[in-house]
Amino acid sequence: MSSNKKLSPYEIExxxxxxxxxxxxxxxxxxxxxxxxxxKERRDLSCAIFEENGEMVSQAAHIPVHLGSMSFAVKSVLSELDLNQGDVLIVNDPYRGGTHLPDITIIAPFYYDGKIQYFLASRAHHADVGGITPGSMPLSNSIHEEGVIIPPSKLYSADRLNRKLFNKIINSTRDPExxxxxFNAQIGAVKLGLNRLGEVVEKYSLSKIRAASDQLLDYSERMMKRVIKGMKNGAYSFTDYLDGDGYDPNKIEIDVKLAINKDMATVDFAGSSKQVEGCLNCPLxxxxxxxxxxxxxxAPKELPLNSGSLRPIRIVTERGTVVDAEYPGAVAGGNVETSQRIVDAVxxxxxxxxPDKVPAASAGTMNNLTIGGRARKGNGDFAYYETxxxxxGARKGMDGISAVQTHMTNTLxxxxxxxxxxxxxxxxxxxxxxxxxxxxxxxxxxxIVRSYKFLTDVTVTLITDxxxxxxxxxxxxxxxxxxxxxVAINGNKKVLPAKNSLNLKKGSVLTIETPGGGGWGRVK
Incomplete structure (x- = not known):
């Protein structure tokens, strides 16, 4: 449904x-x-609002890697499920709208006049969803080793919880409580969004809200076309590499061919490496x-975060490559590491x-660390994840900032x-x-240099680059x-590979030294 009602620029804003x-x-x-x-501390989450066709209208300034990917999840539930008022949906399958298994998306349709008008969604990275290592970020060679796979499903049907599904999901993890x-926090966030959107629709009318969201998408499209038009027409290319996937030490190639034609851009990944055995495969x-x-x-800072910005950008990939993986390829690290290298290559x-507007490369890795072991309190296990x-990277007129999350992650x-x-x-x-x-x-x-001393025996997994x-x-x-x-064990220090999973005894000290950003311009 779209609205023909024209709003003034200040109303749209x-x-x-x-x-x-x-x-x-x-x-x-x-x-x-x-x-x-x-x-609650790192804030590895995103919340957004979508039109009834799955186009994102508004996303809070949360995690960039969720920016364009949450629409895939909404479109997946739309295509696979018959929806009713009071439904709450859940999905994490990377081959059906997800990113990697720890990122679980909760979605609810917003009904008005008996029809779906919008969707509200929350996505959060859960510290453990099962799999072969604590933290669900293993050096896997199949998605089935990475945790519980949730296809588009109804967690609630007409306001009734599917308790069997809910229990199956939480009991597949190392910390069900x-x-x-x-999960309850995510569901609560989505239900609050439904209530707030309902209040806005009641106050201003559905036709006005629909007109605003449609025109916001069109505005973002126009603004992005203006950005592209400011680039020099032509064809440009760049190749960058990942260190390896933990199985094969050879570098993994991310090849970008960029074509700028007036106000349209084509980003072609032809030549990128084929899908790899390890977990660095990336869903589309x-x-x-x-x-x-x-x-x-x-783009200018005032450009709204929505799907309209994608309309003038054509993305070309080949199925079965590291940038467009096929089932059952492992993807735990694609979301966090390959995404960073795609950014560097583009x-x-x-x-x-x-040339004067693009920064040098930043660290280019999220430095993913997962730790699991016996909990200090109680009798259960713990699983901990952080980046x-x-x-x-420096840019014209500005040094790069030290010790900061960059590009596809925005966590604290x-x-x-x-x-x-x-x-x-x-x-x-x-x-x-x-x-x-x-x-x-x-x-x-x-x-950054960050060292951890373990007070119990632990399993540690590193996915770094x-x-x-x-x-x-x-x-x-x-x-x-x-x-x-x-890692230092009994005072003896040993350098570890970029991708590694190992068991460490109590008293071991793990040290992560993260990369610095690139410089801009020759030193005068």
Missing amino acids: IFNNMLGSIAEEMGAVLIKAAYSPNI ERKGD SVTTSAVLYVFQCL FGALSKAM IAGGM NTPIESLERELPILVDSYSIRKNSGGKGRYNGGDG RRKTSPYGIKGGANGRPGRNS
């Missing part, structure tokens, strides 16, 4: 902020009600998010079309006090990794320093 505030409030409720540190609390939803993120970065190509910041630092209170872990050191940023006319930001390759500098700026992982 008012409704844009109104819809955005609903998504922000949903996120605030989810953070407040969540049980796990990953959601924590999962239950996080994640590749789409990464491309949208890059173009959104180059920025690299764009640096030739608008560790690195250096931001886990407070040491919270981590040490909740888990049998001590943070031995936490500091800036001096001189890890690339030198240049403007210097890249420095990475930029340990062999370096974040690139631009216009003569130096590359950032690669990262390094190491």
